[in-house]
Amino acid sequence: MIPVEDNITRRSPDQVMRLKRLGSFHQSRLSFMRQLTRRMANENWVFSRPVFNIGPDGVGHAVYTAQGPDRTYSLVAFSHDLPDEDRSDRVIAEAWDATFALFDGVPTQTDIKRLSGNVPVQEAGRVTERELTLSRANRSVRLWEHTIDRLASGHQPDPDLIRQTGYLMRTTAVYGSGKFGAADRETLADRAELQAPFQAEMLTVYLIRTFTRDLTNHMAKNRSADAVSLAPEIAQQLGIGNSTGLGMAPFIVNHPVLFNNWIIVREEAIARVRSVKHAIEKERSLFLSLIKRSRTSIGNWHSSHPIQQEKLAQLNRDVKAAFRYLEDFDLSAERPWDHLVTWAENNLGEEGQEWLASLILEPYGALVDGLTSCMADSNSDAFRIDGAMSVGQVRTLLKQQFGWAEEIDWNAPENIARAWYVSEEKLEPRLGERFEEPVAEYEQPLAPARDAIAALKALTGYENDAPIAQFLMQHHTHRHTIRRAQMARFAPYGEIRDNTISNDVLPIDMLRAKLSFFGATHFDPRSDRWVRICMYAGAPYPEDLNTGNADFWVYPEASA
Amino acid sequence: MNLSLNEVEGLAKKAARGAGYSWGLSEEAAKAARWLCSFGHHGCAYLADLLTQVDQHLLLLSPPVLDPNNWSAQHGQLCPITAGASLADHAHLLQQAQSISLQAVAVPTLLLPFGHLISRASEQTVQITWSDGSSVMDGTSFTLTGALPAGGDDLVVSKGGSMGLMQETHTRATPTQNEWDILQSFAARTYAPATEESRQRGAGDGSTRDD
Numbered sequence: 001m002i003p004v005e006d007n008i009t010r011r012s013p014d015q016v017m018r019l020k021r022l023g024s025f026h027q028s029r030l031s032f033m034r035q036l037t038r039r040m041a042n043e044n045w046v047f048s049r050p051v052f053n054i055g056p057d058g059v060g061h062a063v064y065t066a067q068g069p070d071r072t073y074s075l076v077a078f079s080h081d082l083p084d085e086d087r088s089d090r091v092i093a094e095a096w097d098a099t100f101a102l103f104d105g106v107p108t109q110t111d112i113k114r115l116s117g118n119v120p121v122q123e124a125g126r127v128t129e130r131e132l133t134l135s136r137a138n139r140s141v142r143l144w145e146h147t148i149d150r151l152a153s154g155h156q157p158d159p160d161l162i163r164q165t166g167y168l169m170r171t172t173a174v175y176g177s178g179k180f181g182a183a184d185r186e187t188l189a190d191r192a193e194l195q196a197p198f199q200a201e202m203l204t205v206y207l208i209r210t211f212t213r214d215l216t217n218h219m220a221k222n223r224s225a226d227a228v229s230l231a232p233e234i235a236q237q238l239g240i241g242n243s244t245g246l247g248m249a250p251f252i253v254n255h256p257v258l259f260n261n262w263i264i265v266r267e268e269a270i271a272r273v274r275s276v277k278h279a280i281e282k283e284r285s286l287f288l289s290l291i292k293r294s295r296t297s298i299g300n301w302h303s304s305h306p307i308q309q310e311k312l313a314q315l316n317r318d319v320k321a322a323f324r325y326l327e328d329f330d331l332s333a334e335r336p337w338d339h340l341v342t343w344a345e346n347n348l349g350e351e352g353q354e355w356l357a358s359l360i361l362e363p364y365g366a367l368v369d370g371l372t373s374c375m376a377d378s379n380s381d382a383f384r385i386d387g388a389m390s391v392g393q394v395r396t397l398l399k400q401q402f403g404w405a406e407e408i409d410w411n412a413p414e415n416i417a418r419a420w421y422v423s424e425e426k427l428e429p430r431l432g433e434r435f436e437e438p439v440a441e442y443e444q445p446l447a448p449a450r451d452a453i454a455a456l457k458a459l460t461g462y463e464n465d466a467p468i469a470q471f472l473m474q475h476h477t478h479r480h481t482i483r484r485a486q487m488a489r490f491a492p493y494g495e496i497r498d499n500t501i502s503n504d505v506l507p508i509d510m511l512r513a514k515l516s517f518f519g520a521t522h523f524d525p526r527s528d529r530w531v532r533i534c535m536y537a538g539a540p541y542p543e544d545l546n547t548g549n550a551d552f553w554v555y556p557e558a559s560a
Numbered sequence: 561m562n563l564s565l566n567e568v569e570g571l572a573k574k575a576a577r578g579a580g581y582s583w584g585l586s587e588e589a590a591k592a593a594r595w596l597c598s599f600g601h602h603g604c605a606y607l608a609d610l611l612t613q614v615d616q617h618l619l620l621l622s623p624p625v626l627d628p629n630n631w632s633a634q635h636g637q638l639c640p641i642t643a644g645a646s647l648a649d650h651a652h653l654l655q656q657a658q659s660i661s662l663q664a665v666a667v668p669t670l671l672l673p674f675g676h677l678i679s680r681a682s683e684q685t686v687q688i689t690w691s692d693g694s695s696v697m698d699g700t701s702f703t704l705t706g707a708l709p710a711g712g713d714d715l716v717v718s719k720g721g722s723m724g725l726m727q728e729t730h731t732r733a734t735p736t737q738n739e740w741d742i743l744q745s746f747a748a749r750t751y752a753p754a755t756e757e758s759r760q761r762g763a764g765d766g767s768t769r770d771d
Contacts, residue, residue: 090763091763092759126562128562129564129731129732177566178564178565178566178567179564179566179567180567181562181563181564181567182564183564183731184564184565184566184731185566186565186566187731245763246763381680383587383591384648384677384680384681385645385648385649386681387648387649387650387651387652388651388652421751421752421762422750422751422752423751423752423754423758423759423762424748424751424752424753424754425754425759427751428762428763429763430752430758430762430763431762431763432752432758432761432762433761437755437757437758438752439752439758442750442751442752445583467649467650467652468649469646469649469650469652472645472646472649473623473624473646473649474623476581476582476584476585476621476623476642476645477582477583477584478584479582479583479584479585479587479588479645480582480583480584480587481584482584483584483587529763530763
């Protein structure tokens, strides 16, 4: 008899899908930014800047093109003169320092003229099927003026300030997939370079970073003939900041299949690496080199928010403990990565566990990178309810996902303290206090656990072998819940296994889970419901991008 | 207007919810409107018409009365979303029955997308016929013979039927401003009026949003 391969299985959804753990996720080689830079390097993408019509005051437009094997995409950037008092990262803002669209192809003068009437006003304008994304960015007041001032006087900016802020501009929204008239994802998803999630958005931000560097140099030169350019090593440290608000939290609840695909791919990758019997020297040394570089990155991670400060203190303790453990631990022993993950589960907090879980994937591109093709959601049939499914099976699916929620008293005010709603004002997603504000009647269906328990209750009295169609005909208010329950058949990681409307829910946990898959680093929550991050810090600029530096740029060179 | 199909689906879902449909049925209404637009039909116009009738209490959202292969409304006409969703849920019944008749369907074009769902579920073609025409769906596209059904028409749904000339697919929707405005006004009922407190707290009191 052939022995069954004793591979390590994926961690269970009960373990993974808790908000505290999701809110401790770290980027990995599966992240969308790194997928993009790897692809662009492997395929030898060619970049150019055919237009840079920007005046000495920083006002004008520029075009950056990225040419892949089959198609060209162009960032059309509009640079504005924004008075300081108008600068806001909120969705309700109406003006920005710079605005952008990612154009499908190379824009003509006519296209640019059309975009110039629409892109600068963002939500108040319209784009077309030729545009893939619409976005905007604001300058970091602290770093922007300082940098231009220093460069103009012939000096480089203060390295401490660069480290502290990390970016010269931050995006405050990158809209894609049909928003404000842009092309639908469905029309683009069969292009290899856009098949993985958020690739158009990631390309947009990558090109915005280049534009930001160029604009900084341009403005410094216009201020003084003695100006110097930003030193390449400093420019490389700089990423693009991003302010992310509540809107991302509903996204992961509203896209259970897509979210499942991200999580299950990472979990499968972790299980595969844990199952590796022996790590060869090259793999061990790559891991050891990257964990040191990662420690440097964590050392540069600061937050002024008490929640994140506590998490960072825990992470720093975890990092120290991991290095102590690795001093004595023999990575050439059998199943080294499984040992390391198991040790972490018993000795580290969630921050440290997830940090290591992402890091062990690094030496195993050949084993895990192929999984990234499963991260998109192409299953349009997931929407269709199977009405022939038995009530008994639906009950089982609901209990599988939400059994934990049966213990919760869903009438207790603290457990239903919050309500997610959309404001009339620019349709901003918000989280309100159910018992203090008149928002309950506008509540969005973003409490799947509460709704699942309500559906289970309504199912009382229905025979197990009755088709669910019968129930749905009488109880259409539970239709969205039954649909989700059925999705669990192929999306076991689609549901957050925590209460999303309790008085102590932290929306930033949901934001971090999503942003970690983008590849973001240095999460810096500014409240319990919005967060600043950095994207592409350390990445090579287009002219330097090659297969040697396309992958591990996220880890800075280790300091001594 | 020239809109992405995601815009249509997004607004249609909110509009249906604003008109009083449950979230689950609003999702069905949104997919139905999108599906029609994706074949160049006036999905937004049909939905605007339907929601207006619902709003004026000309149409009730109560479930159809099953007799058992002859479905009708408890009062007045059948809602195409409520009946369509139920019909798709009961796709398995079509295995046994020769056909299911739907009596007096309001805005019946909105029922065609549910035939598409049934054909995907059963991996067979589905035929829907009415007095002046018929349609066959194969789970990917559909064909249309004669005129689209008119309000109040009886529809007969059955398995089988052969595909004729396929409807052309579209990547954009082109509703009139008026149709879009109607959907906007229903959707607006799902938005909470802004108060200074919600503006400050609801998205996270943000110290230093502009540093």
